[in-house]
Amino acid sequence: MKSTSGNDGAKRRAGESAAALVEDGTVVGLGTGSTTAYAIRALGDRVAEGLSIRGIPTSYQSRALAREVGIPLVTLEDATPTVAIDGADQVADGDLVKGGGAAHAREKVVDSSAERFVVVADESKRADALSHPVPVEVLPDAVPTVEARLREEGGDPTLRAAVHKDGPVVTDNGNLVLDCDFGTVADPATLAATLSPLPGVVEHGLFVGLADEVHVGTATGVDVERFR
């Protein structure tokens, strides 16, 4: 898992606020990251008290944590998520940049299939417009060609380096990640539509028009923004 920041109280409030929405008998998409981890732990506490849910994890990390806290797990072959809870690296008017944990490909599959997608974040993630570098998961052989195409589209891609090993980050799917700086993204939907069909791109971290609500943890509480 990525290291947590100094916003742990706000992250915990956001995660617990989203976990409180989960109803008995439902299927929950379990996102990835330090904020979602608070939601998964809160759900584990509720399961210990008798809540009956099934989780669909989005990464090795969320699967391991869900198992640790006792949430029964299924796959998309077994069930469709009633609700998905997931974090974000930046939030602007309900649109997101995700993939700081390199899990955005599976996250997009699970989050977009849920009847309700709830984003959890602390205040540092809020912005007027998306400007965070966009993670792009790429087939390893396609890195040079995708880098060139991203530059043609005005981006500045950097191959994500691993912290505790030599060489690049390898995703749970065996691919590599290019973090692509596009500056301020004036039209996230258009950029998303440009990136998706590039040969060799598995998935990008722009989540446009997918979030139903965003729970933003603050120093004292939680702001809930609804988009549908």
Ligand SMILES: O=C(CO)[C@H](O)[C@H](O)COP(=O)(O)O
């Ligand atoms: O997209 C993600 C992982 O791929 C995370 O949800 C995102 O990076 C936010 O993480 P955190 O809650 O630790 O700040």
